[in-house]
Amino acid sequence: MDLSIIIVNWNTKALLHDCLRSLYSDIQHHSFEVIVVDNHSSDGSPDMVREDFPQVVLVANEDNRGFAAANNQALRRAKGDHLLLLNPDTKVIDGAIDRMLAFSQAHPTAGIITCKLFNGDGSLQKSVNTFYGFWKSFVENRFVIGLLQRFHMQKRFFMSYWDHQQTIEIDWAHGAVMLFSREVFDKVGLLDEQFYIYAEEMDYFLRVSKAGFQSWFVADAHIIHYGQSSSRQRRSAMFIQNYKSFYLFLKKHYGLASYRLYRTRAIFYMLLWYLNFSFVRSEEAGVQRKIYWETLRWHFTKDSAIA
Incomplete structure (x- = not known):
């Protein structure tokens, strides 16, 4: 066969x-x-x-x-x-x-x-994307991506910009x-x-x-x-699981430093996005605010620790 x-x-x-x-x-x-x-x-x-x-x-x-x-x-x-x-x-x-x-x-x-x-x-x-590593963990946020785009450096880090x-x-x-x-x-x-x-x-x-x-x-x-059809049924839980799995991946393949760097960066930018959605009055903004808040809270629970 x-x-x-x-x-x-x-x-x-x-x-x-x-x-x-x-x-x-x-x-x-x-x-x-x-x-x-x-x-x-x-x-x-x-x-x-x-x-x-x-x-x-x-x-x-x-x-x-x-x-x-x-x-x-x-x-x-x-x-x-x-x-x-x-x-x-x-x-x-x-x-x-x-x-x-x-x-x-x-x-x-x-x-x-x-x-x-x-x-x-x-x-x-x-x-399509490139493998993660220490430096990619550092640059992966929307502000830095914007700077990389401005100086035509984004393809070095993110193949998603490739056509x-x-x-x-x-x-x-x-x-x-x-x-x-x-x-x-x-x-x-x-x-x-x-x-x-x-x-x-x-x-x-x-x-x-x-x-x-x-x-x-x-x-x-x-x-x-069509994309994420089953995941959409449990958005907050799946958002948290995405972070949990990615932290496991980073620690497994790139070590403790990359994991801790990405985790710290994620908490900081998650807080910024939560605050951003707090100033937007729409049903979807409310959903996003709830997702970011629940994910932030999860980061400070025992369940978030990667052994």
């Missing part, structure tokens, strides 16, 4: 249906299996998969095991020569997966392959679409389950790089990514 496609789902029934339908209509030149791991959805997702896509291998968890752990459940049983981690809020178009597989087969040293993402309205979704028009070697990309070979998986292993959700893709890209492989962005493969 050429490919195992792995999708982790939590309460995105309609989007998952469209994603699966696009897979079976778009992939033309390779044999594949689809494994859906459902993290205890309450919206009827497992029943929809059973009824509408009986060919899918469904793993229905009795609790939410997190993104990394759920992917690992499927990776352990996958049979394909290539493995694709795909978000449920995606729609495959224009032979994207066939193109990515062709690229992988032509580049045997390729690590993770990703593609060009588009928002639901057809606009480009910038997804995403060329096929190039990259550091990492957001984890909506991650294709890699069985050889890469056998050498690098499973996702790190310390990351409940978020930052697991950065961790895996970096581990793949350290193992001697090069990751690639393939510009002529296109996928629509």
